[in-house]
Amino acid sequence: MNLEERKDLANILFPNIKNTREYYEKKYPNRNLPEGAMVTRFGPSPTGFVHMGSLFSSFVDSTYAKQSGGVFFLRIEDTDQKRMVENGIDGIFNDLESFDIVPDESSKNGGEYGPYIQSERTEIYQTYVKDLIIQGYAYPCFMKEEEIESIKEEQKVAKTKVGIYGMYAQDRDLTLDEIKQHLDNNDEYVIRLKSPGNPENIIKFHDEIKGDISFPEYDMDMVLLKKDGTPTYHLAHAIDDHLMHTTHVIRGDEWVSSIPLHVQLFNILGFDLPKYCHTAPITKKDEETGNIRKLSKRLDPEAAVSYYHEMGIPIPAVKLYLATILNSNFEEWYLNNSDKKIDDFTFTFDRMAVGGTAFDIEKLMNISKTYFSRKPAKEIYEEALEYTDKYDKEYNKKLKDNKDKMINFLNIEKDSDRPRKDISKYSDIKEEFSYSLLEDFKKENYSKYDGDKKYDVDLITDYINNYLDLDVDNSTWFNTVKEFATNNNFAASPKDYKKDPDKYKGHVGDICEAIRVMITGRLKSPDLFSIMKIIGKDEILERINLYKDYINK
RNA sequence: GACCUGUUGGUGAAGUGGUUUAACACGCUGCCCUCUCAAGGCAGUAUUCACGGGUUCGAAACCCGUACAGGUUACCA
Numbered sequence A: 001m002n003l004e005e006r007k008d009l010a011n012i013l014f015p016n017i018k019n020t021r022e023y024y025e026k027k028y029p030n031r032n033l034p035e036g037a038m039v040t041r042f043g044p045s046p047t048g049f050v051h052m053g054s055l056f057s058s059f060v061d062s063t064y065a066k067q068s069g070g071v072f073f074l075r076i077e078d079t080d081q082k083r084m085v086e087n088g089i090d091g092i093f094n095d096l097e098s099f100d101i102v103p104d105e106s107s108k109n110g111g112e113y114g115p116y117i118q119s120e121r122t123e124i125y126q127t128y129v130k131d132l133i134i135q136g137y138a139y140p141c142f143m144k145e146e147e148i149e150s151i152k153e154e155q156k157v158a159k160t161k162v163g164i165y166g167m168y169a170q171d172r173d174l175t176l177d178e179i180k181q182h183l184d185n186n187d188e189y190v191i192r193l194k195s196p197g198n199p200e201n202i203i204k205f206h207d208e209i210k211g212d213i214s215f216p217e218y219d220m221d222m223v224l225l226k227k228d229g230t231p232t233y234h235l236a237h238a239i240d241d242h243l244m245h246t247t248h249v250i251r252g253d254e255w256v257s258s259i260p261l262h263v264q265l266f267n268i269l270g271f272d273l274p275k276y277c278h279t280a281p282i283t284k285k286d287e288e289t290g291n292i293r294k295l296s297k298r299l300d301p302e303a304a305v306s307y308y309h310e311m312g313i314p315i316p317a318v319k320l321y322l323a324t325i326l327n328s329n330f331e332e333w334y335l336n337n338s339d340k341k342i343d344d345f346t347f348t349f350d351r352m353a354v355g356g357t358a359f360d361i362e363k364l365m366n367i368s369k370t371y372f373s374r375k376p377a378k379e380i381y382e383e384a385l386e387y388t389d390k391y392d393k394e395y396n397k398k399l400k401d402n403k404d405k406m407i408n409f410l411n412i413e414k415d416s417d418r419p420r421k422d423i424s425k426y427s428d429i430k431e432e433f434s435y436s437l438l439e440d441f442k443k444e445n446y447s448k449y450d451g452d453k454k455y456d457v458d459l460i461t462d463y464i465n466n467y468l469d470l471d472v473d474n475s476t477w478f479n480t481v482k483e484f485a486t487n488n489n490f491a492a493s494p495k496d497y498k499k500d501p502d503k504y505k506g507h508v509g510d511i512c513e514a515i516r517v518m519i520t521g522r523l524k525s526p527d528l529f530s531i532m533k534i535i536g537k538d539e540i541l542e543r544i545n546l547y548k549d550y551i552n553k
Numbered sequence B: 001g002a003c004c005u006g007u008u009g010g011u012g013a014a015g016u017g018g019u020u021u022a023a024c025a026c027g028c029u030g031c032c033c034u035c036u037c038a039a040g041g042c043a044g045u046a047u048u049c050a051c052g053g054g055u056u057c058g059a060a061a062c063c064c065g066u067a068c069a070g071g072u073u074a075c076c077a
Helices: A003-013 A021-027 A052-067 A088-097 A122-135 A145-157 A176-184 A233-243 A253-269 A305-311 A315-326 A330-336 A361-374 A377-391 A393-401 A403-410 A428-432 A438-444 A457-466 A474-487 A494-499 A508-520 A528-552
Strands: A039-042 A071-074 A138-141 A190-193 A202-207 A211-216 A223-225 A248-252 A275-279 A282-285 A292-294
Touching: A003 A122, A003 A176, A021 A122, A039 A052, A039 A248, A052 A071, A052 A088, A052 A248, A052 A275, A052 A282, A052 A315, A071 A088, A122 A138, A122 A190, A122 A223, A122 A233, A122 A253, A190 A253, A202 A253, A202 A275, A211 A253, A223 A233, A233 A253, A248 A253, A253 A275, A315 A330, A315 A361, A377 A393, A377 A403, A393 A403, A403 A528, A438 A528, A457 A508, A457 A528, A474 A508, A474 A528, A508 A528
Parallel strands: A039 A071, A248 A275
Antiparallel strands: A138 A190, A190 A223, A202 A211, A282 A292
């Protein structure tokens, strides 16, 4: 076909496309951004809720954009109508927002480079394809699905590269008349790239994360427009990221094998290539097969963003974990700069993992514990209120009804140099402090006690009535316990007891143990005196009575 | 099958040819501190960097091969 014929063809195929690419180039001028500012984007398909991997990806996008003074935008990639899910778009925005990831530009936040939903950009894509047809870089292909399948079968048997290229691209050189004939017959068609590549040539490519990669030049006649006129990912990617002036395409590494195609597409379209950053997937060892696989929404509950909300894992802790897998040196930095924020750290591409990263929930829990330990009791209380309001109404009421008491419990040992680390999720509070409210304690009734000793109720009652003063400080209190121990033939310290066990009935620790079991129903608890102070003498005695009933049963 | 990319302890990783007898963190084990626990402190946890060759005075680091793993090979993204 000569130029005139191609122009004819373009008008026949796209009679309604009146704009030229110049129109769009003008409409979306360069962004006026300072040197080094990065423009990043997150391009989810609205197929449901956000996956941990996507969350990570958008976290990376927004982090890099923010720290460079650039722009992070969100583009809904909904070119496949089959995959659409109702409310999919809202779900994405909600999930991201719950992690404080808010795009600078999007279909919701506005922006000068929209529309930010691909299904609303069809005309733009077709404008460029029309131009490609005129230039001879694209053509309509009428091959039927069965034909393509049989070619692929053939290729598999022959052990050659599978796909539509070279001699297999049957409709590459159809004449204008042949095409018109097909069109008259109402034959369905797609628009394919007429790939100019030669696989003998090796192209070199630099990925910001993976480093240098070489490929054979691309020579497949990839589909550009599907039969319904919508673009494939590849075409949309090239046009959108060019028009929206993305500087860094950050995406999962399942895309690296498409690089030769994308390089060629940008070339043919006359676009500058953005920088590419292919991130390693978040993986997990499959318990059945023992193989490493991507974290899967179907198989792994922790893959869904909603999991963290339901479990009550604090979002800042999750973000801290994401930051530690984003850059390998973040963790150590944060260890030495625990007063600083994630934003204060400068992330770089060369500190990103090249291979897959196993998702380590234990490490997350550790981060979370530390997060809680540094948080004032009042804030923990308030956030626990928010959490239980959504996921545990019953406990929410108890928390509300016992505000001061609960804050006091959460505050135990908070002001020490080494605050306690016994909760890692908001949902832990109910269990961890189950003895704190008398009502719950009555219900629990020593079921948590896992020892076999019976403690002397009279002895402890004597102590409470005659020695316990709740208005002193901790060390004064402990001295009175020692005094009481000595007066009752117990050793004042475990060391004394060990020296000469026959001399004593036990030691001060045994007395504390008895009190602890009686008033908390457990062998282990946070600081005993703090607990006693919070519940007060009357309740202490009430609990001792409960214990009495319990052992006399 | 073809094409890409990886492979350092239970996990994440540092390491870019010579103070590496392989950092740091999580986990695990032990000890210490201590009224219990949590925390904290200390120590242990890879005689060795998938395997086999090679280059070099010297390799976890460079080269080749093999194995294994992951990705792609869609009118899905």
